[in-house]
Each structure stands twice: as C-alpha cells, then as structure tokens.
Amino acid sequence: MKALTIYQPYAFAVVSGLKRCETRRRRTNIRGRIAVHAAKGTPRFVTMALDMALPEHLTLHYGAVIGTVEIVDCVPVEEIRDSLTEREKALGDYSPGRFAWVLQNPVMFDNPIPARGKQGWWDWSGER
Secondary structure, three states: OEEEEEOOOHHHHHHHOOOOEEEEOOOOOOOEEEEEEEOOOOOOOOOHHHHHHOOOOOOOOOOEEEEEEEEEEEEEHHHHHHHOOHHHHHOOOOOOOOEEEEEEEEEEEEEEEEOOOOOOEEEOOOOO
C-alpha cells in the first residue's frame, strides 16, 4: 500500500475526517486507499486558526501509521476554495497554484502501528 508521511496535527485531521483535502505544491495521479503516517517531527508553526479547528483535548501519535484514507481526485485549489468551511481552510494551504488531493472514507486505527516514514510516497507493508 502506498503511504504518505504527514506532520501532526494534520495527519490526525486526515484520518479523523476533519481534513477532506490534502494541499500540496504538486498534483498526484495516485488514487485509492493510502496509509497515513504521522511524522516524528512537528511543523515549524501551528496557527491559532489550526489550533481552534481541532478538538480541545487531543492525544497525537508520532512515528506511526495512524490510519488510511482514499484519494479520489486531485484539483487546483482555485476550483474548490470557495466551497470550503473556515475549519477546512484552516487545515490546509489553499494559496493559488497549489493542488487539493480530495480525500474520502478515512479510517483511524485504534492502535497506531509504529513505522519509519519517508519523504514523498513510499510503500508500507502493514507490518508492525
């Protein structure tokens, strides 16, 4: 299964269904179910808007595959930006020229599976 490493708290937002689009500088042709790996590190900054978009008492896991999600489409952010809620806008970078990977059917694992992530796409065998 293809896997993608995402910083927390964005990885949680993807597998919990709060984040319905992953925004990136590049488009992707990958479709179907992927594993979501929560990076060990943290992003350089977390905005107050992002903080307010997440549940108040949240336990985040790091360095583990925390769930899966389906990528069903990839569109320029300009096509969907106006249809997003303020919460969704806080959970992504919808600057012009970026792409939104449209996500559906998230599954959060009850028990995260420790794994070593990588930059970009990588193959996850599902092993513990």
